[in-house]
Each structure stands twice: as C-alpha cells, then as structure tokens.
Amino acid sequence: MLLVRRAVRGDSSRDPVQRTAGINLEVGSMEFNIPSDTVSEFAEIIKQTSGLDTNVCYQCGKCASGCPIAYAMDYTPTQLIHAIQLGLSDLVLNSKIIWLCASCYTCITRCPQEVDLPGVMDAVRIIAQRKKIKAKVPEVLTFYRSSLRNIGFFGRMYDLGLIAMLKLLTRSFTKDIGLGLRMLRKGKLNIFPSFRGVVAARRIFSQVRAREKT
Amino acid sequence: MRYAYYPGCSLHSTAKEYDHSLRAVCSKLGIELAEVKNWFCCGTTHAHSVSRLLASALPLGNLAMMQKMGFQEVVVPCPACFSQFKTALYNTRNEPGLREEIEQVIKGNWSDDVKVYHPLEIFSEESQLGKISSLAKRELAGLKVVCYYGCLLTRPPKVTQFDICEYPESMDRVLRALGIVTLDWSYKTDCCGASFALTRTDIVLKLCHELLEGAKSVGADAIAVACPLCHANLDTRQEEIEKTYGTNYELPILYFTQLMGISFGFSPRELLLEKHLVNAERKLEEVKQHA
Numbered sequence: 177m178l179l180v181r182r183a184v185r186g187d188s189s190r191d192p193v194q195r196t197a198g199i200n201l202e203v204g205s206m207e208f209n210i211p212s213d214t215v216s217e218f219a220e221i222i223k224q225t226s227g228l229d230t231n232v233c234y235q236c237g238k239c240a241s242g243c244p245i246a247y248a249m250d251y252t253p254t255q256l257i258h259a260i261q262l263g264l265s266d267l268v269l270n271s272k273i274i275w276l277c278a279s280c281y282t283c284i285t286r287c288p289q290e291v292d293l294p295g296v297m298d299a300v301r302i303i304a305q306r307k308k309i310k311a312k313v314p315e316v317l318t319f320y321r322s323s324l325r326n327i328g329f330f331g332r333m334y335d336l337g338l339i340a341m342l343k344l345l346t347r348s349f350t351k352d353i354g355l356g357l358r359m360l361r362k363g364k365l366n367i368f369p370s371f372r373g374v375v376a377a378r379r380i381f382s383q384v385r386a387r388e389k390t
Numbered sequence: 391m392r393y394a395y396y397p398g399c400s401l402h403s404t405a406k407e408y409d410h411s412l413r414a415v416c417s418k419l420g421i422e423l424a425e426v427k428n429w430f431c432c433g434t435t436h437a438h439s440v441s442r443l444l445a446s447a448l449p450l451g452n453l454a455m456m457q458k459m460g461f462q463e464v465v466v467p468c469p470a471c472f473s474q475f476k477t478a479l480y481n482t483r484n485e486p487g488l489r490e491e492i493e494q495v496i497k498g499n500w501s502d503d504v505k506v507y508h509p510l511e512i513f514s515e516e517s518q519l520g521k522i523s524s525l526a527k528r529e530l531a532g533l534k535v536v537c538y539y540g541c542l543l544t545r546p547p548k549v550t551q552f553d554i555c556e557y558p559e560s561m562d563r564v565l566r567a568l569g570i571v572t573l574d575w576s577y578k579t580d581c582c583g584a585s586f587a588l589t590r591t592d593i594v595l596k597l598c599h600e601l602l603e604g605a606k607s608v609g610a611d612a613i614a615v616a617c618p619l620c621h622a623n624l625d626t627r628q629e630e631i632e633k634t635y636g637t638n639y640e641l642p643i644l645y646f647t648q649l650m651g652i653s654f655g656f657s658p659r660e661l662l663l664e665k666h667l668v669n670a671e672r673k674l675e676e677v678k679q680h681a
Contacts, residue, residue: 226442227485244580244581244583244597245581245583245593245597247596248590248592248593276590276593278435278541278581278583278584278585278586278593279435279438279439279584280541280542280545280581280584281541281542281545281546282541282545282579282581284545284546285544285545285546285547285555285556292546297439298438298439298442301439301440302439302440302441302442305440313589313590315589315590316586316589316590317439318589319436319585319588319589320436320439320440321440323434323436324433324436324437324440324444327430327431327433327448331430331431332399332402332429332430332431333399333400333403333431333434335399335403335404339588342588342589346589351591352588352591355626355627355630358626358667359404359626359667362664362665362667363406363665364403364404364406364626364665365403365404366402366403370402372428372429372430373428373429373430373431374430375428376428376430376451376455376496377430377431377448377451379497380444380447380448380451380495380496381444383447383494383495383496383497384441384443384444384447384495387443387491387495388441388443
C-alpha cells in the first residue's frame, strides 16, 4: 500500500513530461511511475546486478509469516525488503538474515508481487562479499566458499574433504565426530575423491573467475 | 524408454541407496538410464550465493554434455540438482544476454527444449502407475507413510513446474499404487534446514523436530522422501533430535524408490536398506508379517 501512495503522489506533483524520467511500474493491469528521487540507490544496485525489483513489495508480511527460519533471524524478510527500499545498505549488508536464508523458496512462492526474495538474498550476499564485509554468520559463508573450492578442485563434491576443511576453518574439531564415524562405518562417506568430470569443471571455474575479475 | 541420467554428488556418496534403488526400479519398469559421462557437480545451493554466472554455468555445462551424447531428456533424482538445472534453464530463457555469456563460459551449447525430469514425474504418469501397480507384490499393504517432498522439487512453481506446489500428490500416487497407505499431513513441503546441518545444526534440529512430530501425530510408520538432504537430516540427526527434545520417534526414513523396490521384490540388501542410521528393516518386517 505504501508503494501505491508514493507512486500516486509522485505522479501528481510532477510535470507529465518529466514523469518518464522515473521508473515505470506495472502492478497487474495498472501502471505507476515512481520518480527516480524516491527510489533507493541500493535497490537500484540490486536491480542492476540481479534484475530484481524490490520496489514492487507492498509489505504484506506473507514472506515473514511463512519463513521457516524467521525465528532465528535479526530482521524478517519483509523488514529486509523495506530496508532495501529505504536504501539502508549498511543494515542490510551487516544483517544475519542474508546468511540465514536457506533458499527454501517458500516466500517467492507465496509473494503476491512475485518478489524473488532468495534471489535478492543472493544479490546482497554477492555485494557483501565484493565489499569484503565480514559475514554476520561467518560459518555459513565459510561453508559456501569451502564447498565451491571443493567442487572446483575435485569436479564432484568430496564430502570428507569438505568436512575436514570446514573443521579447520571454523575450528570445530569435536563437533559431529561420533556421527561422522558412524556414517563412515555405514559407507555413507567415500574415503577417496572421484576426479571424474574434473577437467570440465575446472575449466568452467577458471572461465568464471577470469570474467568476474574484470 | 531411455533417458540420460544425472545422479549428482549425493547419490554417489551419502545417498548411494537412492541411486541403487532408483536403478533397480527403473530396470523393472523397463526404463533405461544412461549416466552422463564425466558429469560434474551442479553447484548445489551454494554457487548462487557466491556467483550468478557459476550457478548457471555448472548445470548447463552438464546439460551440454548430455546433449552431445544424443539425449534430449534427463532424469535428475536429487531435488537440489533438479532445482539448479531448472533455474539455470529458466534464467537463460528470461535474462537477455545470459545464454551467450554461459555459452562462452562452458564452450558449448544446449537447446531450449531439453527436458529435465524428476523420477516422480515419470513414475506418476498414468501409464507407469498401472505398471507399478501390476508389479507390486502388496507386501507393504498396511504400511502407513507420510510423503515428504521438501522445498526444491515444487518451488518456485514457475521454475520447477512440478505437481501442485503447496500440496503435491505425485509421490502419494506412486506409493498408493503399491498398496501403501499415504497419510495426509501438513508438512509435505516444509523445509528441513538443508545444508545448515553442518553450520547451524540447531536450525536443522528444530525444523526436523517439527517434521518428525507432524509425522508421528498423524500415525505414520515411516517417512518417504525424495531428497538426499532431507534424508540425511531426518535420518542421521534423528537421535540427536530425540536427545535434544526428550522425545522418541524411531521413525524410519526411506527413499520412495526403496519402498517401490521392496514392493517389486528386491531384497533389503539390494536396496542398501542397512545404510540408514534409523533401522528400517525391523518396521518393514513387522508390516510384512501383518500383511
């Protein structure tokens, strides 16, 4: 609702010719024009990097009520989107929620405006990493990076290697040792890595790295 | 019927029983699975948190290899892989310029009409249901299960286009064709916490506790799953959940393909039932004796 009011106010206070300078917004069959000075710069950055428009969110709260991990978050998904709309980039980039989202897609499935919240989380996580902002739930980022390094090296995920690396990096040596041993005994974890597919995987990793450096 | 087969990393390690049982039931149903040669990881749910390009390039690189083998259709049993494949296809169809960029990265090409199937989509077709029903030995009639689909098969619906997103029925239909009783419950597509098992185990314990409670409260003997991550969390963490919350479930967690396999007459050994941490064979024996 907030969004509609803002869009209408922008319409009436401006010269019709200048209106096109803002952002044209389609909500169902209606079209709104949001003047650019009311749009948050941070929301624009997210839109440029991911193509996702957070301004269409009208804060109904459906994402927050369905989120299975909201109980552990510092802000709800609805609040995070509001913060982006307001341009509060520091709050967003330093939040726990961006690292606690499990990408279960419950929110995007139920969002009446089809805001791709998990996609927004990805975009924000990537911006935070580029800006070298320390993750508020550091073990999650360590896990993501370690598993990608694992795939980039072996081609297929080598679970034991990942677990060992994660233990080294997060210094949690005793956690889950009993469970790990039981899984080894059951033959659920491979002792040796498989290097099949490694050539193609490494080529893709190096291509992506080269492109993202520029 | 012949499909390309992309097992994914889990089905070669923590979920070998899913791979074995899927191959077994497919052979019975006359479905041939040709494993994609030299496949590599799809990037799982981690790649998109670090690089958008990588998250699309890894699955599409695999699809390009598959098409080189002459296949247009691939079976992807792991919902995390399934989701990565579907998302990459969806994004390259809808994001201008992305396809060209990926083609350069993977030095290959794929056609847009390539089909990615989860085995449940194939098994729940009317023709297959008839076949499944006629092959079933009815040994498991009387077993009461809840079907747990997890997050990534059904969501987001415009990307995965799998069944009904909030209340899927395909696994229920397949298991019912075997004579198994599938119970209604409210947690079919709730999240198990997925890969937080290794980082924020507390979240996984809480979410899985709710799932186990839900299954128990409707009177289920077992939970049928279609995802290696859901299986790992519900099976390997069950004892820890019981300790943390002072409860007792001993609920076997079985891949739907294992239930199909048992009904088709495969031995527990062939279906690697002994790999589960929560004993499943005992419960199934009890049911068989009552049948």
